[in-house]
Amino acid sequence: MRESRRPRIILGVLLLIAFSFIAIDLRADANGPLGGVKKITGSVLGPMENTASSVTSPVRGFVDNLTSGGSKDEQIATLEAEIQRLRDSGASGDSQHRMSELNDLLRMSAVGQYRVVPAQVIGIGSSQGFARTVTLDVGQRDGISADMTVLASGGLAGRVVAVSSTSCVVVLLVDATASVGGRLEGAGEIGFVSGTGNESELEFQLLDPYGPLKAGDRIVTFGSKAGKPYVPGVPIGEVTEVSGTPGQLTRLAKVKPFVNVSTLDIVAVVVEPPRDNPRDSVLVPRPESSPSGSPSGSPSGSPSGNSSAPATIPVPAGSPAPSASTSASVTPSARSTPTPSTKPSTKPSTKPTGDGASPAASAR
């Protein structure tokens, strides 16, 4: 019976230790003893995570390709389109996609006057832990500190919560604890956008019970004091469904975020907020009523989001004059994107949902 008692005693001791860790963590804040331990282990584990991330990236790409298409026919169609695109461009699909993401990040930081540090996602938390968090490969030595805004292609991704010397942890906007002040495009009505834990849905609560609110409205960040944790003007998402009637105590709406967190790869951390509030200027201008064919004109910050921005905003580096309002999507991108004709349609949510129902480009 000696052998059967020993494991139980050991388990009991381990459980006691674990319980006391939890108890300490519950009471302590980031500056407590455990905060220090986490910071040190973060700077050790961060680089390891970084290495592991680059080692495993081919596997991720392979599985992504397998799981992205639904039926076999779709997969074949996707692959054929991919082959065609590769033939056309001579660049790999992955680098194309990343280039378009980078382009959009550059556009947002230029238009919004955000000073940013580019970063790459190297780790993601498990979904059964319920928290929606990611690790980035930048840290204290890159000038990152807690409560900085994180942008991704399309708009707001989240905010930095913990920093070690070489990595940092970002709580995504879709996390159930995340909440950001939001402002409706044009109208200027303000409210709060909060995460639901669901990757494709946010919740918007309008402060003014009589304020105008309808599907298709777009929301940008209102901005926090000194830009911490959220800088102003960052696109958040588009209202898809309004619940409640005008005059009701709280008016809620479902919001589809512009950023697709399941494919998050390259992001930018805002290290310095803009001097002036960029208001609605960072939003991609709505396509005028003509469909214009390509998926590039969608409001969801699609790959070629940099295309039509110069129409209204003084982008540095000599932006070309807008030739025709919507078909301008080709002209500027010819300067920045080597292959303007082949847009990777990898970004989902490229459907302009309610553009007919709302006054286009109301802010102009």
Added chain:
Amino acid sequence: MTLGRLIVAVLAVVGAVLLQVTLLSRLGLPGATPDLVLVVVLAFGAVRGPTTGAGVGFAAGLLVDLIPPSLGYFGLTALLLAIAGYLMGVVAERTGGVVAISLITVALISVGLVFGRAAIGTLLGDPRVSWGEVPGLALTEAVYTVILAALVIPTLAAIDRFLEPRLSL
């Protein structure tokens, strides 16, 4: 535990934790994220008994709680994985490692882990826990864990036999 066995344990745990955050959670598979760390802990419980199972579970859990981007309560995963490794060891010892029973145990433990994590989160006042998702997470988690365990447990058993033919059963 001899030095060789200790090295195997350290490598397996660190490798599993790194693969977990950099690869498995980024694959975007439906439902829960395949929990390779849990599988490794269960394998050590099944192959080396409840004491090792509990110890490896505790250590692996602490690492999971520490590695970014973990924001959970420090010690929570250690607590759950220590219990998981212990239970697996006890069942494997009593039944002599019958494959069917081992895999059923693996499935039950992984379901219990998802529910246990959600329950403790609720008790501690974590606003993120959404019980609507829990059954789906538990089901997918069980499927992934059983599939991975069917590969990992025999592998670990083979490694142990190779390291010390004398000690193994």
